Amino acid sequence: xxxxxxxxxxxxxxxxxxxxxxxxxxxxxxxxxxxxxxxxxxxxxxxxxxxxxxxxxxxxxxxxxxxxxxxxxxxxxxxxxxxxxxxxxxxxxxxxxxxxxxxxxxxxxxxxxxxxxxxxxxxxxxxxxxxxxxxxxxxxxxxxxxxxxxxxxxxxxxxxxxxxxxxxxxxxxxxxxxxxxxxxxxxxxxxxxxxxxxxxxxxxxxxxxxxxxxxxxxxxxxxxxxxxxxxxxxxxxxxxxxxxxxxxxxxxxxxxxxxxxxxxxxxxxxxxxxxxxxxxxxxxxxxxxxxxxxxxxxxxxxxxxxxxxxxxxxxxxxxxxxxxxxxxxxxxxxxxxxxxxxxxxxxxxxxxxxxxxxxxxxxxxxxxxxxxxxxxxxxxxxxxxxxxxxxxxxxxxxxxxxxxxxxxxxxxxxxxxxxxxxxxxxxxxxxxxx
Amino acid sequence: xxxxxxxxxxxxxxxxxxxxxxxxxxxxxxxxxxxxxxxxxxxxxxxxxxxxxxxxxxxxxxxxxxxxxxxxxxxxxxxxxxxxxxxxxxxxxxxxxxxxxxxxxxxxxxxxxxx
Numbered sequence: 279x280x281x282x283x284x285x286x287x288x289x290x291x292x293x294x295x296x297x298x299x300x301x302x303x304x305x306x307x308x309x310x311x312x313x314x315x316x317x318x319x320x321x322x323x324x325x326x327x328x329x330x331x332x333x334x335x336x337x338x339x340x341x342x343x344x345x346x347x348x349x350x351x352x353x354x355x356x357x358x359x360x361x362x363x364x365x366x367x368x369x370x371x372x373x374x375x376x377x378x379x380x381x382x383x384x385x386x387x388x389x390x391x392x393x394x395x396x397x398x399x400x401x402x403x404x405x406x407x408x409x410x411x412x413x414x415x416x417x418x419x420x421x422x423x424x425x426x427x428x429x430x431x432x433x434x435x436x437x438x439x440x441x442x443x444x445x446x447x448x449x450x451x452x453x454x455x456x457x458x459x460x461x462x463x464x465x466x467x468x469x470x471x472x473x474x475x476x477x478x479x480x481x482x483x484x485x486x487x488x489x490x491x492x493x494x495x496x497x498x499x500x501x502x503x504x505x506x507x508x509x510x511x512x513x514x515x516x517x518x519x520x521x522x523x524x525x526x527x528x529x530x531x532x533x534x535x536x537x538x539x540x541x542x543x544x545x546x547x548x549x550x551x552x553x554x555x556x557x558x559x560x561x562x563x564x565x566x567x568x569x570x571x572x573x574x575x576x577x578x579x580x581x582x583x584x585x586x587x588x589x590x591x592x593x594x595x596x597x598x599x600x601x602x603x604x605x606x607x608x609x610x611x612x613x614x615x616x617x618x619x620x621x622x623x624x625x626x627x628x629x630x631x632x633x634x635x636x637x638x639x640x641x642x643x644x645x646x647x648x649x650x651x652x653x654x655x656x657x658x659x660x661x662x663x664x665x666x667x668x669x670x671x672x673x674x675x676x677x678x679x680x681x682x683x684x685x686x687x688x689x690x691x692x693x694x695x696x697x698x699x700x701x702x703x704x705x706x707x708x709x710x711x712x
Numbered sequence: 713x714x715x716x717x718x719x720x721x722x723x724x725x726x727x728x729x730x731x732x733x734x735x736x737x738x739x740x741x742x743x744x745x746x747x748x749x750x751x752x753x754x755x756x757x758x759x760x761x762x763x764x765x766x767x768x769x770x771x772x773x774x775x776x777x778x779x780x781x782x783x784x785x786x787x788x789x790x791x792x793x794x795x796x797x798x799x800x801x802x803x804x805x806x807x808x809x810x811x812x813x814x815x816x817x818x819x820x821x822x823x824x825x826x827x
Contacts, residue, residue: 441805658751687740688747693815696740 298342302335305351309399310430313352315406316399317359319465321367322409324427324455330362331355356399403428404519405465407512410454411480412463419454420479421486426451429508439490439505467520480516481529481585484509488533506537517572527576528586534569535592538562550694558599566596587616606637624653628662631669640672660689664699676706714755714824715804717794721817722787723762740812748796748807756795763789788817795824 310331317327334355348354410423422440425431437447457463468476491506513530520526542560545551573589591612598605613630620626627650635643647666656662667682683703690696729737741759748754763782770777782789794811798804801823808819 441809442802443805446801658747684743684746685750687743688745688750689810691810691814693812696812697736700736700739 295339295343298339298347301342301347301351302338305355306335306430309352309355311403311406311428312399312401313356313359314427314430315402315465316356317363319402319405321363322459322462322465324406324409324458325452326363326366327359328427330359330366333362334359352399401519402465403515404467407480407516408467408476409458409463409465411476411483412458413476413479414461414463415454415457416450417479418486419450420483421490422447423451423454424483424512425487425505425508427455429512431504431508435504473523477520477523477525481513481525484513484516485529485533485585487512488536506533509533510537522579524576524579524581525583525585527572527579528583528589531569531573531576531589532585532592534565534572535589535596538565538569544694548694550692550698552698553595553599556599558596561596569593582615582619584616584619587612587619591616604636606633609633610637624650624656624662625659628656628659628665632665635669635672640669643669644673658689660686663689667699667702671702671706679703679706713800713804714795714797714826715801716822716824717796717804717808717811718790718820718822719792719794719811719813719817720788720820721791721813723789723791724787725816737812737816744811745794747810748794753796753798753803753807754794755797757793759792760790791817 313331314324314327317330318324321327337358338351338355342348406428407424410427411420415423422436425436426433433448433451434444436451437444440447442450467473488506488509491504491509510530510533513526513533517523517526517530539553539556539561541562542556542558543551551557569589570593573586573593576586576589591609594605594609594612597603598609610630610633613626613633616626617623617630628647631643631647634646644666647662647669650656663682663686667679667686670676670679670682680703683699683706687696687699687703690699726734726737745754745757748757766782768779768781768783770779791813794807796804796807798807801821804821804823808814808821811819813819
């Protein structure tokens with residue numbers, strides 16, 4: 279073989295490797311959760327399903343460059359992964375029931391006959407999502423668990439987005455999966471009578487993932503931005519599989535509204551721009567239209583809820599900016615309705631107080647905020663201090679406003695927001711001196 | 713549980729800032745310290761003089777060796793610390809992420825042995 283030939287063949291292998299990787303990544307993005315769900319549904323052993331699947335992906339990367347990408351990559355991966363799971367069980371259990379177990383592990387799919395086609399894999403992702411967001415699973419690990427098991431994100435990225443050490447996050451994820459297996463948490467979509475409550479925890483976990491992604495204002499942190507996108511993607515899956523649930527549509531509308539304004543939240547110098555000053559030419563109009571359509575569809579179902587109300591608030595803010603009409607009365611009404619649904623949420627109370635200030639002035643706004651000021655959860659909640667500072671400044675209580683800004687600055691993570699708050703605080707000082 | 717938040721940053725970085733940026737930076741640290749105090753978690757904090765002021769001491773074979781400069785020569789040096797008392801690592805990480813130093817450098821979170 280001449281040197282040139284060798285180079286050409288290495289080149290070809292390299293290209294094949296690239297193609298195989300791209301194909302495997304595409305399947306992973308599209309089908310990871312579907313494959314885990316299918317593999318784990320009967321054994322409830324999520325960790326084993328994940329291990330088997332990652333081995334199958336490794337096998338694909340070794341095999342596909344040589345023999346070409348299979349016509350049905352999903353089916354190929356499932357066949358290999360299923361064999362791995364069976365091998366694992368054979369290794370562990372040598373008792374007489376092993377045969378039964380293995381028959382169960384046949385997963386009701388006929389072994390693909392030579393040249394025969396692989397039957398379509400049923401989509402059990404929703405059942406998997408419900409297992410991950412089961413009330414028996416610790417509340418604050420549900421969103422990370424869904425992101426890993428259903429979306430295939432790796433633990434390191436998830437840990438960083440949720441501000442946890444990778445080791446601690448890894449351990450908690452392992453423990454949660456162990457719990458699913460040991461406690462016999464079912465892989466099924468709950469029956470109608472308990473669906474509402476259970477769907478709440480699922481939507482809460484999705485929103486939790488989105489909120490973590492949303493805190494990255496600049497969109498410079500890839501892991502965080504992806505998290506917001508993953509959350510929207512997952513919520514789309516939920517709305518497709520449960521089309522009759524208005525709150526799922528409401529959450530999707532809410533997240534799309536927020537996401538649509540992402541670009542407008544920073545100016546060309548990377549400085550923070552609050553909603554009231556955003557250039558709405560930078561908003562993603564197609565995404566807003568989509569959000570509005572989902573919200574309309576949800577409200578047509580005649581059952582109002584937290585996410586629909588929050589989406590309606592977003593919609594009202596967008597409308598106000600675009601049409602230039604003050605609709606604060608409507609906004610306050612929406613907050614009143616929201617307060618009734620999520621009783622005792624200091625976060626909602628703070629936002630409602632801001633809306634009241636727009637409608638009736640800073641004094642009544644501060645009075646409304648005073649009602650929740652004693653809540654210990656607010657001590658470390660930056661938006662509370664920023665809102666308080668804003669209203670105190672408007673009311674002319676400059677000393678108190680400065681102190682409140684000081685707290686808000688000290689609690690803020692994002693350097694750009696911190697600078698913005700510092701400017702507000704400094705403007706206050708200047709006015710006092712002049 | 714107590715944690716030491718160690719602020720590693722490029723030492724020359726501060727000098728490169730404009731006067732206004734320095735003021736803003738200092739004010740951000742002040743506000744951060746205030747928030748730690750208000751939350752009742754601050755146990756101690758200090759800003760360190762530059763590592764050019766450091767001296768390292770080591771005793772080998774009974775003989776003290778005194779060397780001018782920091783232990784590790786590196787562009788990034790410890791510029792200060794906060795000692796905080798919080799419930800767990802998650803809370804410590806949450807405070808570390810709010811530290812202005814996490815934006816322009818790195819904050820190392822180290823649990824303290826309780827005596």
